[in-house]
Amino acid sequence: MELVILSGKGGTGKTTIATALSELARDVMRVDCDVDAPNFYLYYKGEDIERNDFIGSKKAVIDKNKCVKCGKCKDVCRFEAIDFINGEFTVDSFSCEGCGLCSIACNFKAISLEDEKTADVYITKIESGLLSRAEMEIGADGSGKLITQLRENAKRYNRENKLTIIDGSPGIGCPVISSITGSSAALIVTEPTRSGLEDLKRVYSLCKHFGIKTFVCINKFDINLEVTEDIEEFAKNNNLIIVGKIPFDEKVMESINNLRPITYYEDSVANEAIRKMWDNLKEILN
Numbered sequence: 001m002e003l004v005i006l007s008g009k010g011g012t013g014k015t016t017i018a019t020a021l022s023e024l025a026r027d028v029m030r031v032d033c034d035v036d037a038p039n040f041y042l043y044y045k046g047e048d049i050e051r052n053d054f055i056g057s058k059k060a061v062i063d064k065n066k067c068v069k070c071g072k073c074k075d076v077c078r079f080e081a082i083d084f085i086n087g088e089f090t091v092d093s094f095s096c097e098g099c100g101l102c103s104i105a106c107n108f109k110a111i112s113l114e115d116e117k118t119a120d121v122y123i124t125k126i127e128s129g130l131l132s133r134a135e136m137e138i139g140a141d142g143s144g145k146l147i148t149q150l151r152e153n154a155k156r157y158n159r160e161n162k163l164t165i166i167d168g169s170p171g172i173g174c175p176v177i178s179s180i181t182g183s184s185a186a187l188i189v190t191e192p193t194r195s196g197l198e199d200l201k202r203v204y205s206l207c208k209h210f211g212i213k214t215f216v217c218i219n220k221f222d223i224n225l226e227v228t229e230d231i232e233e234f235a236k237n238n239n240l241i242i243v244g245k246i247p248f249d250e251k252v253m254e255s256i257n258n259l260r261p262i263t264y265y266e267d268s269v270a271n272e273a274i275r276k277m278w279d280n281l282k283e284i285l286n
Contacts (some may be wrong), residue, residue: 001161001163001164001184001185001285002151002163002164002165002166002182002183002184002185003021003163003164003165003166003183003184003185003186003187003281003285004033004165004166004168004179004180004183004185004186004187005017005018005021005165005166005167005168005186005187005189006168006170006176006179006180006186006187006188006189006203006207007168007170007188007189007190007199007203008170008171008172008188008190008195008196008198008199008200008202008203009170009171009195009196009199010037010170012170012189012190012191012196012219013189013191013219013220013246013252014034014167014168014170014189015034015039015040015167016252016255016256016262017187017189017217017219017246017274018030018040018165018166018167019040019043019167019261019262020261020262020263020271020274020278021165021274021277021278021281022128022129022165022261023128023261023263023264024263024274024275024278025163025165025278026128027128027129027162028128028129028162028163028164028165029129029130029132029154029157029158029162029163029164029165030126030129030130030131030132030154030164030165030166030167031131031132031133031150031151031154031164031165031166031167032131032132032133032134032150032167033147033150033151033166033167033168033169033175033178033179034167034168034169034170034175035119035134035136035142035146035147035150035169035175036136036141036142036169036175038133038134038135040131040133040167041124041131041133042259043259043260043261044124044126044127044128044131045126045127046124046125046126046127046131047124047125048122048123048124048125049123049124049125050122050123050153051120051121051122052120052121053117053119053120053121054117054118054119054120054121054134054146054149055115055116055117055118056116056117056118056119056140056141056143056145056146057098057115057116057118057140057143058098058100058113058114058115058116059091059093059096059098059113059114059116060073060081060082060091060096060098060100060102060103060111060112060113061091061111061112061113061114062082062089062090062091062110062111063110063111063112064088064110066108066109066110067088067089067108067110068108068110069084069087069088069089070107070108071084071089072105072106072107073089073102073105073106073111074089075105076101076102076105077101077102078099078101079095079096079097079099080095081093081095081096081097082102093116093139094139098113098116100113117137118136118137118140118141118143118146119134119135119136119137119140119146120134120135121133121134121146121149121150121153122134122135123153123154123157129162130154130157130158132150132151132153132154132157133150134146134149134150142169142175143174143175144174144175144177144178145178146175147169147175147178147179148178151166151178151179166179166183168180168186171203172202172203172205172206176203176206177206177210180206180207180210180212181210183212184213184285185212185213185214185215185285186207186212186213186214186215187214187215187216187217187243187281188200188203188204188207188214188215188216188217189217189219190216190217190218190219190231191218191219191220191223192218192220192221192223192224192225192226192227192228192231193224193227194227196227196231197227197230197231197234200216200231200234201234204216204238204240214240215240215241215242215243215281215284216231216235216240216241216242216243217242217243217244217245217246217277218231218232218242218244218245218246219246220246220247220248221245221246221247222247222248223248228245241284243277243280243281243284244273244274244276244277244280245273246270246273246274246277247269247270247273249262249268249269249270249271251265251267251268251269251270251271252268252270255268262274263275
């Protein structure tokens with residue numbers, strides 16, 4: 001079973017909740033699919049037991065021995081990735097999208113597309129299980145292909161079919177689609193703001209499209225009770241189960257600063273609320 005934690009934007013508390021649920025579930029497989037800003041692993045001390053290059057794209061490369069400097073490649077490039085510098089045509093790898101049009105346009109076969117490493121992918125062994133994660137190269141973009149690779153890596157090591165908790169990317173883009181496709185359930189973390197409600201609607205619409213069983217958690221619900229009521233009304237109208245309402249708690253910031261899961265803070269009201277949410281999730285999922 002795979003439970004993916006989502007949010008409409010960053011900063012709603014998604015990773016805090018994913019970490020807490022992982023601790024409460026104990027022996028689980030963890031996957032950090034928030035590849036553009038990975039921080040799931042920061043809460044754990046562990047050892048990397050597997051590392052591989054991830055080839056996520058292709059980039060154009062100009063063979064200067066074959067190039068006759070006609071400039072046709074520069075003319076057809078819609079991304080302005082090719083420029084004439086110091087008497088040579090060069091490719092800006094940050095601008096190149098690897099579309100291959102320049103290689104087609106070149107009559108002298110001076111341009112080829114070469115694989116580009118965009119990330120390192122890891123399996124990290126921690127005290128309470130394994131974590132599948134990635135570290136992006138500078139300037140690289142997160143992709144659905146990378147997310148799929150991280151989930152496949154986790155499945156290879158999850159021979160006992162343990163619960164997998166996925167810390168998904170925020171928003172509704174390609175990485176999110178790859179995070180939820182084939183998952184058992186999604187937990188959307190939202191906050192009681194107008195933008196938070198609209199973000200919730202967008203993410204729920206995506207989950208509904210893919211037929212994913214979806215639950216809602218309202219984080220810091222007590223900072224704006226009026227919008228919290230609106231979120232509850234939206235959930236009621238769409239048969240969405242609100243499995244948890246977490247109050248604002250300054251202990252959460254302390255836990256983040258100390259890189260300790262909030263479940264370690266016994267005097268935390270957020271900890272208490274997350275534990276109740278986990279009980280609700282277990283009952284429903286079972």
